[in-house]
Amino acid sequence: MQTTTNCDESPAGSTRTLRFVDWLSAELETEEASTKGDRRRLALKLAAARLLEDRGYDDFSTRDVSDAANVTRTALYLYYPSKQVLVLELLQDFQRFMMEKLRPSRKGMSMAEAALETNRTYVRFFAINARIILSIQYVRRNLSDAEKLQFDLNDWWAHKVARAISGRTTVQQRSSHPSKQALATAYALEGMIDSFLTELYVRRNPNLVALNLSEEAVAKLLTRLWLGALKGSEP
Amino acid sequence: MQTTTNCDESPAGSTRTLRFVDWLSAELETEEASTKGDRRRLALKLAAARLLEDRGYDDFSTRDVSDAANVTRTALYLYYPSKQVLVLELLQDFQRFMMEKLRPSRKGMSMAEAALETNRTYVRFFAINARIILSIQYVRRNLSDAEKLQFDLNDWWAHKVARAISGRTTVQQRSSHPSKQALATAYALEGMIDSFLTELYVRRNPNLVALNLSEEAVAKLLTRLWLGALKGSEP
Structure with missing residues (x-):
């Protein structure tokens, strides 16, 4: 796939954050993720987004998510009762991300x-x-x-x-x-x-x-x- | 869904055969289905097309097909080793049908x-x-x-x-x-x-x-x- 040099003409940094996982990752560093719970939720969603991107929905488990996010499975289930609930929240984030961009x-x-x-x-x-x-x-x-x-x-x-x-x-x-x-x-x-x-x-x-x-x-x-x-x- | 009266302006009969299952059914009656084998294959495909339309791919079995076509399962497997092979041939028919129409x-x-x-x-x-x-x-x-x-x-x-x-x-x-x-x-x-x-x-x-x-x-x-x-x- 060819890419054009026009990307360089867009405002600095905008291309980088056009990537959903980078945007999620940047959210983790903002002040909005102020509590430990917020940060954990975001870390779990970021891990799930990466797994979705690398493997697709059917090929990862909540264990993969908790491992990648460095969170215990008990903690994961505290926030998300199932993989589906986690991914649905991710869909909402993707929607917000897309509307923003x-x-x-x-x-x-x-x-x-x-x-x-x-x-x-x-x-x-x-x-x-x-x-x-x-x-x-x-x-x-x-x-x-x-x-x-x-x-x-x-x-x-x-x-x-x-x-x-x-x-x-x-x-x-x-x-x-x-x-x-x-x-x-x-x-x-x-x-x-x-x-x-x-x-x-x-x-x-x-x-x-x-x-x-x-x-x-x-x-x-x-x-x-x-x-x-x-x-x-x-x- | 509203339908327009314009359908009546198209050549007689063309609307009827715009339906895939009707087209397959009409094929059964043409001379091209000359041998018993040809007619059986067509009957099986017609039954599969109806099941695809009524239930979707995951919700019917080869037994449903052979029952609906009035063909034994042994005969079915003689022509089609699996449901997938049968449906792939149906896809080719659908393609031919679409190109014709x-x-x-x-x-x-x-x-x-x-x-x-x-x-x-x-x-x-x-x-x-x-x-x-x-x-x-x-x-x-x-x-x-x-x-x-x-x-x-x-x-x-x-x-x-x-x-x-x-x-x-x-x-x-x-x-x-x-x-x-x-x-x-x-x-x-x-x-x-x-x-x-x-x-x-x-x-x-x-x-x-x-x-x-x-x-x-x-x-x-x-x-x-x-x-x-x-x-x-x-x-």
């Missing part, structure tokens, strides 16, 4: 510039976190419907995008209730980007990998398609 | 008309076969990489679309080797359509289902986005 300020940029900048970050995000995204997708598929709804990042993102689309078309619709059409458009375009990045970086579809696209080329392609589709979606 | 003649139509017509068929196809597509996607995820490549319908379709895109941009590229850019575009747009239809009809994402879109509205939306994106993708 993909909600940067794009003030003063044109729609096209903002879209390209967002896609650059998103492509990087997928490429860096590919293995853990694979595990998270696997876990998500086995959730109940109610749990799935809780972890529907696409929904959060679709509403954000739909409001932006509505705002472009009519002033009246620039409200918290985007139109049905705008929401469906947002879901479709998100699906385009997510499925392309999942095939390329997460599932590593050989037909796509063979195209040998740089991350910058991927970001530019998806942005062009996105902007063209949005133009086409206007009545 | 999605390769209709669009002669004399503009690009926009042809795209809408193809999307109408595809939307119908997903809505009708949703449950068996869910099972097939599940089986596909557990295939080896080599097997996955063999069942990569997206690749076949992407090349077809990419050639059409190349043909639109430069005459020179209208060859059997579409450009890298055209191929990546085709994959991205396919991903948009497949992921939208999968979320809506197969996984039944409540956020999408709540939009209460008719099949005709879905076909029109996806066509508009597709054509807009294609325009945007031109250099």
Whole structure:
């Protein structure tokens, strides 16, 4: 996989913390993990995240987690009654992490510039976190419907995008209730980007990998398609 | 789920055979199933397809298949050493079925008309076969990489679309080797359509289902986005 030099143009340090396990690890050092309990929980989640990334959900046990986190199993069960509960909390953290990383300020940029900048970050995000995204997708598929709804990042993102689309078309619709059409458009375009990045970086579809696209080329392609589709979606 | 009256405008009978199990069932009655062996194989596959649709891969046994097909288990094992082998052959049939249904003649139509017509068929196809597509996607995820490549319908379709895109941009590229850019575009747009239809009809994402879109509205939306994106993708 080629990487572009464009990563160097992003603000210092942002690329490093685009990696989920690094972000969790940095959390451990902040003041928010003030009590011994907080630090232990974080240490357990960090260990589980690394195991998820290295082995996948089915191939580690709570013993592996407690060993890696240097916590007794009794202590682990004090915080998390099961591996599933631990991983569900990790999913919430991943969701928070993703929202934090993909909600940067794009003030003063044109729609096209903002879209390209967002896609650059998103492509990087997928490429860096590919293995853990694979595990998270696997876990998500086995959730109940109610749990799935809780972890529907696409929904959060679709509403954000739909409001932006509505705002472009009519002033009246620039409200918290985007139109049905705008929401469906947002879901479709998100699906385009997510499925392309999942095939390329997460599932590593050989037909796509063979195209040998740089991350910058991927970001530019998806942005062009996105902007063209949005133009086409206007009545 | 709303259905549109547009289905009635398609050629007589085509909607009925858009359903995989009906198509298999019709195959049983053609002359191609000429020997007793052919008919038995087809009967077993038809039974397996129905079980896949009703219960999903993990919830039926070869005994269920042989019972439903009215064939002894000994006979079943004569043709298929395992449930997996049987289902793999079914995947090949599904692939053939899909290629047959999605390769209709669009002669004399503009690009926009042809795209809408193809999307109408595809939307119908997903809505009708949703449950068996869910099972097939599940089986596909557990295939080896080599097997996955063999069942990569997206690749076949992407090349077809990419050639059409190349043909639109430069005459020179209208060859059997579409450009890298055209191929990546085709994959991205396919991903948009497949992921939208999968979320809506197969996984039944409540956020999408709540939009209460008719099949005709879905076909029109996806066509508009597709054509807009294609325009945007031109250099």
